[in-house]
Amino acid sequence: MSDQSTVVIIEDESAIAENLIHVLEMDGYHAEWFATAGEGLAFLERNSAALLVLDVGLPDGNGFELCKTIREFSDIPIIFLTARSDEIDRVVGLEIGADDYVTKPFSPREMLARIKLRIKAKTPMKEHKPEPVAVPEQPQLSHDLVAQNFDYGVGGQMLGLTAVEFKILDKLISVSSNVLSREQLMVAADMAPEAAYERNIDTHIKAIRHKLKPFEMSERICTKRGFGYFYCIKGE
Structure with a gap:
């Protein structure tokens, strides 16, 4: 009872x-x-x-x-x-x-x-707890091995990065918020000597941003004028 x-x-x-x-x-x-x-x-x-x-x-x-x-x-x-x-x-x-x-x-x-x-x-009244407001999750990057080539993907959809693009993005993410010079990114990307000129990095960065754009993440590749590039997330 x-x-x-x-x-x-x-x-x-x-x-x-x-x-x-x-x-x-x-x-x-x-x-x-x-x-x-x-x-x-x-x-x-x-x-x-x-x-x-x-x-x-x-x-x-x-x-x-x-x-x-x-x-x-x-x-x-x-x-x-x-x-x-x-x-x-x-x-x-x-x-x-x-x-x-x-x-x-x-x-x-x-x-x-x-x-x-x-x-x-x-009898104590049940506490009324407001329904939690759904906060859209910020897309998170992850990498996976696809057809023997590393790539980054969002929600299971891969970006389709080239080997050089992957190495550049991977290096930027690994030191998130830290600025890397073009020279440092060239070393990280293992770029061939004939392709190793600093402005070539800008072309690869542009390509990465383009592939991130459909996911509204292109702004995560930020530029520090006169120094280089860094990976950033708004609000951090």
Whole structure:
């Protein structure tokens, strides 16, 4: 039986308890009834429950004192039930930790409504977490071995780089944000001596940017005027 459906009744008058048990069970609750303070206290020390209906006048003790004892180890909602209607009793009951106060005679249906209200107030509301806003992932470059030639791809679609273009881009990515001179890129690309002139690097950079353009990534190959090139990602 769920703790949130169990109502404990500590009341020495069986007729009152039985009427209350009837309306509770008809509404889907489970009731635990005890005729004495000692029995009710022993149960609450070992078990959890949704709410306690506590009679002030018990054969083995005072409901106010029992409430104080229960409050030392539990914050269970408590509704006092008493034949006394003096204002001072209601005030004392609420001040020592009761949540509500009902005088006899009472309507079982009204008591049920009060019980449901107190249980609802006690039950923590589920925290509403806003749906996470989908943030488009920034395309990430990866390289793979295709037909014996290294290439870079985006989302499984390869760029179709030449061997020299791959080596240049691979070197730029490996030292991301660091500026590399044309000479350094020529060395990294293992360019043949007859092709080893600095402006030839510019042609390869242009070709790489062109192949990155369909993926909106051409701006990642940045130029540092007078120094060379570097690989950059906006926001880094």
